[in-house]
Amino acid sequence: MSVFKGEVTSLPPDKSISHRAALIASLSDGETEIMNFSAGFDNQSTLGVLQACGIPVRQEEVPGPWGAAVRRVVIQSKGLWSFTPPSAPLQCNNSGSTMRMFSGILAGQPFQSELVGDASLLKRPMRRIADPLMQMGAGVSLSPVGTAPVVITGTKDLRAISYRLPVASAQVKSLVAFAGLHAEGETRIYEPLLSRDHTELMLGLEPRIENNERVIVVPGRRQLDARPFQIPADPSAACFIVALGLLGRGSEIMIRDVCLNPTRAAFLDILIRSGAAVTIENRRTVGGESIGDILVDGSRDMEPLVISDPQEVAIAIDELPMLGVLSSFATERFELTNAAELRTKESDRIEALAMNLERLGFECHQEPAGLSVTGRRERPAGPVEVECYDDHRIAMSFAVASKACGEDIVLSDREVAGVSFPNFFSLIDSLEV
Numbered sequence: 001m002s003v004f005k006g007e008v009t010s011l012p013p014d015k016s017i018s019h020r021a022a023l024i025a026s027l028s029d030g031e032t033e034i035m036n037f038s039a040g041f042d043n044q045s046t047l048g049v050l051q052a053c054g055i056p057v058r059q060e061e062v063p064g065p066w067g068a069a070v071r072r073v074v075i076q077s078k079g080l081w082s083f084t085p086p087s088a089p090l091q092c093n094n095s096g097s098t099m100r101m102f103s104g105i106l107a108g109q110p111f112q113s114e115l116v117g118d119a120s121l122l123k124r125p126m127r128r129i130a131d132p133l134m135q136m137g138a139g140v141s142l143s144p145v146g147t148a149p150v151v152i153t154g155t156k157d158l159r160a161i162s163y164r165l166p167v168a169s170a171q172v173k174s175l176v177a178f179a180g181l182h183a184e185g186e187t188r189i190y191e192p193l194l195s196r197d198h199t200e201l202m203l204g205l206e207p208r209i210e211n212n213e214r215v216i217v218v219p220g221r222r223q224l225d226a227r228p229f230q231i232p233a234d235p236s237a238a239c240f241i242v243a244l245g246l247l248g249r250g251s252e253i254m255i256r257d258v259c260l261n262p263t264r265a266a267f268l269d270i271l272i273r274s275g276a277a278v279t280i281e282n283r284r285t286v287g288g289e290s291i292g293d294i295l296v297d298g299s300r301d302m303e304p305l306v307i308s309d310p311q312e313v314a315i316a317i318d319e320l321p322m323l324g325v326l327s328s329f330a331t332e333r334f335e336l337t338n339a340a341e342l343r344t345k346e347s348d349r350i351e352a353l354a355m356n357l358e359r360l361g362f363e364c365h366q367e368p369a370g371l372s373v374t375g376r377r378e379r380p381a382g383p384v385e386v387e388c389y390d391d392h393r394i395a396m397s398f399a400v401a402s403k404a405c406g407e408d409i410v411l412s413d414r415e416v417a418g419v420s421f422p423n424f425f426s427l428i429d430s431l432e433v
Ligand code: S3P
Pocket: 015, 016, 017, 019, 097, 168, 169, 170, 171, 172, 174, 196, 317, 318, 341, 345
């Protein structure tokens, strides 16, 4: 069992907010400065597709508030219709956010484009983006099974629509909002379950409540003026460090300047409810987002995690793999239901968790929308290879268990962590005492 101590000031900048800052900059009139942009592969894919569509992007390293360098990105645009037809398919690599959210923008451009990705992205469901965009008047074609390549025939004549999200998805909400910015009239997005709300916050769209449902109203064809963005640290990355501290008994870790937007911080509520010693300090608002410091004290026992509320699942969706691995190793129990969406991520994360936990000796039972871990038969004697399935969060979840619990785990792919957390391995090594 290892012990971890220290202060973390080098978490990656938030992936979701970085994507949106770059996309909104590409739609705004003028020069946008984004401070602390993420170096993760996914966010770099978004900058790549913008450049391939004629948007000038500059990146440089500048001194950050904690001493180490941070990334400053500058994006130039002349507003909603500044894109030029790409000369080749747009490469989104592993990034579902890039493919889905940029599709909303391409739907409003008067040219045809094609979006492609890596093996993992080519398996993910895309009908959820084709449906609203086709209702708005764009042409969208997919593979026969509803996956990428996505070919979009955009139009300057997009129509505003009223759209009720069939699944809780901030990516789909955002792509409809981005398309809505190009459409004639007001686009209304009904959201039965709340998902992360960065797009609304960053576009200054105040949600309304109608008949108990959240509605976002997007005014079409309004000029957006360039404004600077400052990206806080990624709570989904913080979750791995929190789990490291909780599994490494006797650990004490302070994590600084983390985005604590309530639509992202549900994993902390889940942990606190289960008795974990996690506290929030120094809460404040920066650039419209709530941020604060997280103190992890790994000296207390926690109860098994039981996660079943669909709303909670929606806003802890990216943290569920780490929570599942943490609960399994700390308590030999885990209970997750109402989480079918977890099968549509960079991998089928229910399957990936179950297969790997079983290899590590746990008893698992999969349901279409969930997973339960009911105990551990044995701890395997030799090294166990964990299959990462092209999925950064699966790789990092098991890497945390390996590091903190002294499990002999070999990851099938360490590089994939760089999708969202390029300094993951050096950071966890630096915290070990
Ligand atoms: C994201 C939304 C979520 C999340 C993904 C990032 C976003 O996906 O899993 O990592 O930035 O909007 P869905 O919208 O598919 O739920």
